[in-house]
Amino acid sequence: MSLLSVRHLTTEFYSGGRWLxxxxxxxxxxxxxxxxxxxxxxGCGKSTIAYSVMRLLAKNARISGGEVWLxxxxxxxxxxxxxxxxxxxxxSMIFQDPMTALDSLFTVGHQVIETLQExxxxxxxxxxxxxxxxxxxxxIPAAEERLNAxxxxxxxxMSQRIALAIAISxxxxxxxxxxxxxxxxxxxxxxxxxxxRRLMVEEGGTGVLLITHDLGVVxxxxxRVAVMYAGKIVEFGAVESIFSDPLHPYTQALLNSxxxxxxxxxxxxxxxxxxxxxxxxxTGCRFHPRCPHARDICRVEAPPLLxxxxxxxxxxxxxx
Amino acid sequence: xxxxxxxxxxxxxxxxxSKHFPxxxxxxxxxxxxxxxxxxxxxxxxLDVYAGQTLAIVGESGSGKSTLGRLLLRLTRPTAGRVxxxxxxxxxxxxxxxxxxxxxxxxxxxDPYASLNPRMRVGRIIREPLDIYRExxxxxxxxxxxxxxxxxxxxxxxxxxYPSELSGGQRQRVGIAAALAxxxxxxxxxxxxxxxxxxVxxxxxxLLSELQRDFNLTYVFITHDLGVVxxxxxRVAVMYLGRIVEEAPTEALFAAPQxxxxxxLFSAIxxxxxxxxxxxxxxxxxxxxxxxxxSGCHFHPRCPKVMTACSAIEPPLxxxxxxxxxxxxLFEAEADLPQTKGD
Numbered sequence: 072m073s074l075l076s077v078r079h080l081t082t083e084f085y086s087g088g089r090w091l092x093x094x095x096x097x098x099x100x101x102x103x104x105x106x107x108x109x110x111x112x113x114g115c116g117k118s119t120i121a122y123s124v125m126r127l128l129a130k131n132a133r134i135s136g137g138e139v140w141l142x143x144x145x146x147x148x149x150x151x152x153x154x155x156x157x158x159x160x161x162x163s164m165i166f167q168d169p170m171t172a173l174d175s176l177f178t179v180g181h182q183v184i185e186t187l188q189e190x191x192x193x194x195x196x197x198x199x200x201x202x203x204x205x206x207x208x209x210x211i212p213a214a215e216e217r218l219n220a221x222x223x224x225x226x227x228x229m230s231q232r233i234a235l236a237i238a239i240s241x242x243x244x245x246x247x248x249x250x251x252x253x254x255x256x257x258x259x260x261x262x263x264x265x266x267x268r269r270l271m272v273e274e275g276g277t278g279v280l281l282i283t284h285d286l287g288v289v290x291x292x293x294x295r296v297a298v299m300y301a302g303k304i305v306e307f308g309a310v311e312s313i314f315s316d317p318l319h320p321y322t323q324a325l326l327n328s329x330x331x332x333x334x335x336x337x338x339x340x341x342x343x344x345x346x347x348x349x350x351x352x353x354t355g356c357r358f359h360p361r362c363p364h365a366r367d368i369c370r371v372e373a374p375p376l377l378x379x380x381x382x383x384x385x386x387x388x389x390x391x
Numbered sequence: 392x393x394x395x396x397x398x399x400x401x402x403x404x405x406x407x408x409s410k411h412f413p414x415x416x417x418x419x420x421x422x423x424x425x426x427x428x429x430x431x432x433x434x435x436x437x438l439d440v441y442a443g444q445t446l447a448i449v450g451e452s453g454s455g456k457s458t459l460g461r462l463l464l465r466l467t468r469p470t471a472g473r474v475x476x477x478x479x480x481x482x483x484x485x486x487x488x489x490x491x492x493x494x495x496x497x498x499x500x501x502d503p504y505a506s507l508n509p510r511m512r513v514g515r516i517i518r519e520p521l522d523i524y525r526e527x528x529x530x531x532x533x534x535x536x537x538x539x540x541x542x543x544x545x546x547x548x549x550x551x552x553y554p555s556e557l558s559g560g561q562r563q564r565v566g567i568a569a570a571l572a573x574x575x576x577x578x579x580x581x582x583x584x585x586x587x588x589x590x591v592x593x594x595x596x597x598l599l600s601e602l603q604r605d606f607n608l609t610y611v612f613i614t615h616d617l618g619v620v621x622x623x624x625x626r627v628a629v630m631y632l633g634r635i636v637e638e639a640p641t642e643a644l645f646a647a648p649q650x651x652x653x654x655x656l657f658s659a660i661x662x663x664x665x666x667x668x669x670x671x672x673x674x675x676x677x678x679x680x681x682x683x684x685x686s687g688c689h690f691h692p693r694c695p696k697v698m699t700a701c702s703a704i705e706p707p708l709x710x711x712x713x714x715x716x717x718x719x720x721l722f723e724a725e726a727d728l729p730q731t732k733g734d
């Protein structure tokens with residue numbers, strides 16, 4: 072059973088007089104109670120997937136292929152009214168910068184209560200009581216007083232807690248978290264990730280799609296992970312297997328380039344070259360110009376994502 | 392470490408260095424006789440930087456690590472204390488001495504998007520320090536700029552590009568080349584790889600390692616990334632709210648962090664290893680505002696090992712081992728402590 076089903080999603084951006092693919096034929100399912108990580112470097116398309124699912128793409132972007140299903144609702148075909156209903160109730164999102172979600176002109180209490188009343192049938196007193204409960208749940212000290220404070224009066228970590236309180240206020244089935252802790256210090260990051268894990272997954276059975284470039288965050292909180300490169304998923308599987316037995320040469324290189332884990336000094340493994348730009352995607356396997364194992368066929372044929380015996384999926388001819 | 396053992400003095404030393412920023416124009420306040428409010432960004436920091444080594448300064452936002460970096464280069468003046476470069480106080484240097492110091496001490500900044508002049512071509516950006524110091528002829532300066540470009544892994548062709556035409560990693564290489572132009576002894580790098588993707592970060596760290604080896608560079612690495620610290624540095628100073636709370640050789644620190652803050656910080660790092668999941672509950676509370684730091688040990692309200700005395704006494708940095716110092720009452724001899732009742 073899946074909460075969210077992304078099928079052959081392709082999203083394009085209009086640039087320099089033509090449409091360029093940022094996300095190419097991406098499919099995955101999000102299950103209840105799991106945190107699914109979408110990991111990759113800048114420009115790999117991970118955030119574009121989030122915005123495609125939320126149908127919050129910029130004007131110069133469009134979904135040109137595939138479907139996204141939230142239960143029995145086809146999000147790619149839903150009209151604005153339907154989407155408005157779903158966002159904030161069954162489908163929520165938090166962003167890297169919590170101020171994206173907060174309005175600086177209104178008190179925090181007003182914003183939490185507004186969301187509750189928009190989607191749930193609550194009177195003013197009940198909404199206020201629920202708002203208080205939410206602020207307490209996300210660990211805002213002196214919640215009663217803080218209800219009347221404005222966003223600028225909160226630190227980055229506290230603002231992210233409030234954004235999270237709003238996002239979970241209607242107990243969504245799916246939470247999309249786009250680099251939610253990237254701007255925060257590590258001790259605060261640990262608290263926020265712990266909170267997401269506890270509130271959403273363990274108590275609520277919500278599915279979380281966690282978009283991050285941080286492999287440490289993935290290892291610590293995700294159940295499954297999709298590794299993306301240049302608009303495609305190149306490897307998919309349980310977090311333990313991806314880290315202990317990475318199959319795709321890109322995943323291997325990414326893990327090896329991390330400076331830590333007692334590798335003292337010595338050169339870190341490099342991935343030669345750089346990520347191709349949108350208008351310059353290589354033919355065949357998009358990683359082939361940088362791949363140490365590239366063969367002739369890699370230049371021509373794009374390998375499909377295939378399931379291997381252990382359940383891990385990989386898109387690479389090495390495993391044909 | 393070798394430098395301490397063979398007796399050579401530190402290349403750069405901070406002695407009792409403090410930087411307080413006044414908060415508001417306090418004319419009215421001072422007329423009223425009120426004390427001006429200040430943020431103590433850096434408070435009584437003493438630190439030695441040895442030639443050819445890398446000292447990492449780590450801490451979270453508001454710890455004062457970037458301000459400390461700026462003080463070490465005299466990019467800002469201290470409220471108190473000195474910075475000695477080869478035993479000479481950089482804040483009392485005369486014009487000529489200062490000019491000589493500035494050649495030897497350079498900076499690399501975090502954001503290569505913001506730190507390069509967008510209207511200058513890359514070749515000119517790298518040549519500019521040479522122009523300012525009137526090094527050789529124009530042709531020689533251009534040649535050196537091209538050589539530096541190649542040294543940092545770019546090509547002469549990049550000299551004609553504007554920063555906007557380069558990727559983040561390439562821009563950081565330009566920043567590094569410009570910092571190297573005058574063959575400095577010491578480079579202060581403030582979060583040099585924080586805005587880069589991991590694979591580009593790896594390339595940049597490798598480059599910085601090679602340059603250090605080739606030119607015997609001394610680095611002060613300001614960072615919040617403990618993976619980078621562990622990989623790259625010889626010694627580490629951990630800062631919390633303007634003070635150094637622990638200082639140790641890198642290996643010793645990672646093997647056994649002593650200050651409770653260092654322990655909390657280390658335990659909060661998300662290790663890229665799903666079989667070693669950390670205890671997410673451990674760090675409690677938010678770092679307090681530097682405007683209104685807690686009394687005594689600044690960390691005491693968040694400290695899992697807090698004792699009664701911690702809110703009253705500012706623990707000094709005390710030696711706890713070879714080249715190790717920690718500022719925590721847990722490491723004071725019991726006799727030194729005033730009598731406290733258990734809580």
